[in-house]
Amino acid sequence: MEGLKAVLVDPFADMVAAPDFLLQVLWEGLVSGVLYALIALGFVLIFRSSRIFNFAQGIMVVFAALTLVGLHSAGLPAWIAFAGTLLVMFLLAVVIERVVLRPLVGQPDIILFMATIGVTLFLVGGGELIFGGENKVMISDALGMPSGAFEFAPWGGFLLLEARDVTVVVGAVAMVVALLAFLGFSKMGRAIRALGDDHTAALSVGISLSTIWVLVWFLAGIIALMTGIAWGSRAGVSFALQVIALKALPVLMLGGLESITGAIVGGLMIGILEKVFEIYWGQPLLGGSTEAWFAYVLALLVLLFRPQGLFGEKIIERV
Amino acid sequence: MLYRTSGQFKTTYRSDQALFPIRQDAFLLGIILLFAWVILPASASSFAFQTLLIPVLIYALAATGLNVLTGYAGQLSLGTGAFMGVGAYACYKLITLFPELNLIVAVLLSGLFSAGAGVLFGLPSLRIKGFYLAIATLAAQFFLVWLFEKWGWLYNYNASGAIQVPNVSMFGIWVAGPQATDRAQYFFVLALVTVLTMVTINLTRGNLGRSWKAVRDMDIAAELIGINLLKAKLQAFAVSSYLVGVAGALFVFFWRGAAEPNLFNIDLSFRVLFIAIIGGLGSVLGNWLGAILIVALPVVLNTAPHWVGLDISSSTVEHVNVMIVGALIVFFLIVEPHGLARLWALIREKLIHWPFPY
Numbered sequence: 001m002e003g004l005k006a007v008l009v010d011p012f013a014d015m016v017a018a019p020d021f022l023l024q025v026l027w028e029g030l031v032s033g034v035l036y037a038l039i040a041l042g043f044v045l046i047f048r049s050s051r052i053f054n055f056a057q058g059i060m061v062v063f064a065a066l067t068l069v070g071l072h073s074a075g076l077p078a079w080i081a082f083a084g085t086l087l088v089m090f091l092l093a094v095v096i097e098r099v100v101l102r103p104l105v106g107q108p109d110i111i112l113f114m115a116t117i118g119v120t121l122f123l124v125g126g127g128e129l130i131f132g133g134e135n136k137v138m139i140s141d142a143l144g145m146p147s148g149a150f151e152f153a154p155w156g157g158f159l160l161l162e163a164r165d166v167t168v169v170v171g172a173v174a175m176v177v178a179l180l181a182f183l184g185f186s187k188m189g190r191a192i193r194a195l196g197d198d199h200t201a202a203l204s205v206g207i208s209l210s211t212i213w214v215l216v217w218f219l220a221g222i223i224a225l226m227t228g229i230a231w232g233s234r235a236g237v238s239f240a241l242q243v244i245a246l247k248a249l250p251v252l253m254l255g256g257l258e259s260i261t262g263a264i265v266g267g268l269m270i271g272i273l274e275k276v277f278e279i280y281w282g283q284p285l286l287g288g289s290t291e292a293w294f295a296y297v298l299a300l301l302v303l304l305f306r307p308q309g310l311f312g313e314k315i316i317e318r319v
Numbered sequence: 320m321l322y323r324t325s326g327q328f329k330t331t332y333r334s335d336q337a338l339f340p341i342r343q344d345a346f347l348l349g350i351i352l353l354f355a356w357v358i359l360p361a362s363a364s365s366f367a368f369q370t371l372l373i374p375v376l377i378y379a380l381a382a383t384g385l386n387v388l389t390g391y392a393g394q395l396s397l398g399t400g401a402f403m404g405v406g407a408y409a410c411y412k413l414i415t416l417f418p419e420l421n422l423i424v425a426v427l428l429s430g431l432f433s434a435g436a437g438v439l440f441g442l443p444s445l446r447i448k449g450f451y452l453a454i455a456t457l458a459a460q461f462f463l464v465w466l467f468e469k470w471g472w473l474y475n476y477n478a479s480g481a482i483q484v485p486n487v488s489m490f491g492i493w494v495a496g497p498q499a500t501d502r503a504q505y506f507f508v509l510a511l512v513t514v515l516t517m518v519t520i521n522l523t524r525g526n527l528g529r530s531w532k533a534v535r536d537m538d539i540a541a542e543l544i545g546i547n548l549l550k551a552k553l554q555a556f557a558v559s560s561y562l563v564g565v566a567g568a569l570f571v572f573f574w575r576g577a578a579e580p581n582l583f584n585i586d587l588s589f590r591v592l593f594i595a596i597i598g599g600l601g602s603v604l605g606n607w608l609g610a611i612l613i614v615a616l617p618v619v620l621n622t623a624p625h626w627v628g629l630d631i632s633s634s635t636v637e638h639v640n641v642m643i644v645g646a647l648i649v650f651f652l653i654v655e656p657h658g659l660a661r662l663w664a665l666i667r668e669k670l671i672h673w674p675f676p677y
Contacts, residue, residue, distance in 0.1 A: 053450055100649050100653075104652065104653060107656050108656075109449070109450065110395060110600075111596070111652055113450075114596050114648065114652060115648070115652050115653075117589060117645075117648065118645045118648030118649040118652065119645065121641050121644055121645030122642050122645030122649070123645075124641055124645070125638045125639060125640065125641030125642030125644075125645060126638075128638045128641070129635065129638040129639065129642065246585065249454065249457060253450075253451055253454040257450065257451075289465065289468075289469075290465070292461050293461035293462040293465050296457050296458035296460075296462070297458050297462060299454050299458070300454055300458045303446070303447045303451055303455075304443055304447070307446050307447050307448065307451060308451070309451070
């Protein structure tokens with residue numbers, strides 16, 4: 001009885017007793033959820049157009065952020081460094097398409113997945129070799145991101161929103177809108193969607209596979225750079241960032257591998273729920289750091305009821 | 320010439336399906352076993368035992384376990400590291416709770432615990448397929464490592480949170496712990512791995528193995544010809560996790576000597592997956608080739624600059640190593656997506672005809 005009360009009643013009593021704290025927790029969860037969603041978005045873009053499960057998305061985030069910081073510390077102004085990083089990500093996309101993907105066209109999914117893990121290791125080693133392994137400070141001020149914080153007092157309590165987090169959320173929303181507009185209304189974007197719907201049909205109307213792959217990896221690179229700036233401004237730039245790539249996996253599974261909506265909804269859901277679970281259940285009852293596994297277990301439970309994820313394409317099996 | 324098969328007639332179906340239908344294969348294996356059992360242990364240095372021989376054996380066993388699941392039954396697993404952890408912690412608890420227990424029995428029993436964990440996390444495999452299934456094993460990976468850290472009973476509540484292998488003797492010889500000699504550890508591991516590999520080879524050749532392959536190739540079709548999917552998949556999870564668990568127990572007791580939860584993190588899972596894939600999915604030989612490559616590569620790369628006379632700082636070497644391993648993985652996947660085992664099969668095919676073109 002006592003145990004049941006601690007699990008089912010006490011956490012909600014805590015929430016009601018301190019609504020301002022609950023809001024703070026939700027906000028924190030929302031911000032990390034936005035970042036998960038961004039990474040998952042990079043995954044989905046690549047998966048839709050090439051069925052490649054791109055494990056390297058996480059290290060691309062680190063690599064983009066490191067390049068940006070590295071170029072800036074070499075004396076370049078922030079905006080030129082930003083453009084330079086975009087160029088580097090474009091070259092990376094071209095090289096990956098040419099060297100890794102093209103020879104592996106048509107191989108089973110798991111082989112391509114392993115190849116992206118190989119790319120990950122290569123970038124980890126290369127990044128540490130060029131930029132060094134230590135933690136770096138993101139150049140948020142030079143990029144013109146506001147600092148400071150907004151304070152609110154809901155229900156006579158206290159709620160603190162970091163200006164940087166607000167920028168991150170607004171920036172992410174703007175980017176997602178831009179991306180959806182690009183996919184929906186531009187010629188290239190339609191080609192990407194066509195390739196996602198039906199490979200053969202897309203090829204037969206003259207869509208170039210390799211152009212689209214480079215484009216998609218470049219888009220993923222841009223998203224990686226944005227994610228790197230956003231996450232780096234909160235926690236600094238280091239190789240520890242890679243672990244958030246692993247967090248993107250349950251986000252994807254939860255949302256469905258093919259769905260952009262799924263990536264966003266899944267990211268926000270996991271960000272918020274894992275924070276709430278950690279604060280109200282994990283720390284008092286389970287000894288903390290439940291964030292390490294909560295996302296995976298949640299995704300697993302959802303998949304048991306919807307094997308294709310919340311927004312995935314229905315799996316039709318034929319013999 | 321060397322591999323000529325002429326004159327070796329098979330008169331029964333049984334002899335055609337034997338483990339070594341070609342005499343030279345059996346001969347080759349005999350030589351390898353001679354090396355493994357006599358020549359290498361007699362000549363190896365402590366360094367060779369600790370950095371090459373013992374890890375190759377253990378990783379090969381772990382990869383064999385994973386290969387049963389991923390290569391034979393077609394279920395992707397990213398949780399190998401955690402299942403190795405289950406085996407290691409179970410063995411540690413068994414040895415500390417029952418100090419008089421024979422170590423062989425303890426190691427073999429600890430595999431059962433990890434088999435149980437494997438079956439539990441394998442249950443969703445009936446509904447979730449392909450990449451989506453990776454999430455079930457990832458959940459196992461992160462949850463179990465978290466559990467190793469938080470559940471004090473597992474490491475006997477010691478302050479460091481790590482497990483330390485005690486001295487264990489068998490028949491008057493120290494086989495595990497700080498007192499044990501490299502050679503005793505090597506023979507213990509070699510014996511167990513040899514036996515388990517033989518069992519696995521025969522499992523995959525038999526009824527069970529054929530039902531796994533049917534499930535891998537197309538599970539609905541397998542169901543239609545009368546294979547119980549739930550049973551076949553769970554058997555694959557159980558056998559696979561058993562082997563992986565035993566490998567985990569050996570990993571800590573005969574190689575590392577101590578372990579903290581982070582040792583079993585996702586990097587270990589990926590390393591074993593590399594071995595299985597580079598070696599060749601659906602092949603027992605491949606695990607050995609892959610394990611030799613992945614274990615020996617860093618050792619070679621670390622010592623290579625000294626031979627050439629280059630003086631590079633060790634951290635640079637470390638980073639370059641990671642890059643080279645990554646590049647090699649991509650390289651091998653492009654050259655032969657079916658792994659080193661397929662490469663050997665092609666070479667063997669050529670050898671049979673050599674020196675004639677056809």
